[in-house]
Amino acid sequence: MKVLMTICTLSTLAALAGCAGASADVRASGxxxxxxxxxxxxxxxxxxxxxxxxxxxxxxxxxxAGLAQRGFKEGSPEAAHYLVSAAWASRPADVAVSTASCTGGCVPSEGPSFPWFGTRYVHTLTLRFFALPDGHEAYKVSAEKRDRDADAQKALPYLVAGALARLPYAGAPQWRVKLKEAAPAANQTGTQAGAPAMPDVISVTPLAQ
Known part of the structure; x- marks a missing residue:
């Protein structure tokens, strides 16, 4: 009986995990x-x-594609108002990354992990906008997605959509962006050739500190 209950519990959890929408935690400053x-x-x-x-x-x-949808235009080096840099990384969730301080709040540490569902991964994308010509950092936004897929490129559309969902983020240092699976690229407007379909944004909510 206990074995049967365990199997039923695992099946229910797996079903719920499959139905759950994706989300990205976002931090912004500047x-x-x-x-x-x-x-x-x-x-x-x-x-x-x-x-x-x-x-x-x-x-x-x-x-x-995401910046174009928000009115930004890619220009020549001489005409550009901003230099935009991107840092993209993925790691297993059980590999901790610590910092001396967490400006604007810290994302909670990873909770207990159930080994039956595989390794959890943390995918991050950080965008920095440097104002030209002096080059000072005017704005920084970071998006983080956690899942059980080791393929980092599958997380990229969600990270970009999360980072740009409410550009610029203002009024709170940390946000949660709920997303749903990307629609086919043919049905989307403003998608550049070669770009995967962007996920749809369901909600953008500030997180209590």
Whole structure:
């Protein structure tokens, strides 16, 4: 009987996990006025090695499409208002990353993990907007998604959608963005060629500190 109950419990949990929508936790700092987007131009930052490779990075088509939907235009180095850099990483959730301080609040530590469902992973994307020509950091936004999929590229559309869902985030240092599975790219407007379909944003909620 206990074995049967355990099997039923695991089946129920697995079903619930499959039905649950995706979410991203977002932290933002700095000042990026929403009115700036109407006339703002930007260029993406790349390292010399990335430039020499001559191939788009996995997040670039998504980021370009997302920024275009919010009124930003990619411009020449001479005309750009912002230099936008992106840092993208994935790691197993049981590999802790500690910092000396958590400006604007900290995301809670990972809770107990059930080994039956596989390893949990943490995927992160951090965007930094540097104002030109002086190069000071005007705005920074980080999105984090946790799941059990080791394929980091599958998380990218959710990270970009979370980071840009309410650009700029204002009024709270930390937010939770609920998302649902991306619609087919053919049904979306403003999606650039080569960019995967972006998830739909269900809600954007500030988190209590």
């Amino acid at each position: 000042d990026l006025s929403a009115t700036d987007a109407a006339a703002a131009t930007y260029r993406l930052a790349r390292t010399p090695a990335q430039d020499d490779a001559g191939e788009p990075l996995p997040y670039e088509p998504l980021l370009r």
